[in-house]
Amino acid sequence: MNLAVNAMQAMGxxxxxxxxxxxxxxxxxxxxxxTIEVTDSGSGISIEALPHLFESFFTTKSxxxxxxxxxxxxxxxxxxxxxxxxxRNEGHGARFTIRLPTRQERSH
Numbered sequence: 001m002n003l004a005v006n007a008m009q010a011m012g013x014x015x016x017x018x019x020x021x022x023x024x025x026x027x028x029x030x031x032x033x034x035t036i037e038v039t040d041s042g043s044g045i046s047i048e049a050l051p052h053l054f055e056s057f058f059t060t061k062s063x064x065x066x067x068x069x070x071x072x073x074x075x076x077x078x079x080x081x082x083x084x085x086x087x088r089n090e091g092h093g094a095r096f097t098i099r100l101p102t103r104q105e106r107s108h
Contacts, residue, residue: 010042
């Protein structure tokens with residue numbers, strides 16, 4: 001939910017351009033991982049900010065607290081997954097990718 005809200009906020013100042021939010025899911029051919037991608041048509045993320053987005057209290061918003069993405073990362077990692085971010089190659093916008101295992105081995 002946080003990724004979708006962030007995407008909608010990033011597209012707010014898009015001007016006359018079409019605003020597009022896409023949430024896609026896929027399962028790997030080996031059935032070991034599920035991928036969730038959230039992409040937007042906003043302005044993208046500055047190169048300077050990209051490496052810091054998942055750090056606590058780092059924000060690119062004037063009213064942000066810098067906790068949403070670190071919490072997302074913690075939840076994903078607690079389920080054995082990983083989360084990453086990049087700017088879209090096709091043009092404006094960002095792409096967040098979550099990969100989660102379909103099964104998690106439990107230790108005894």
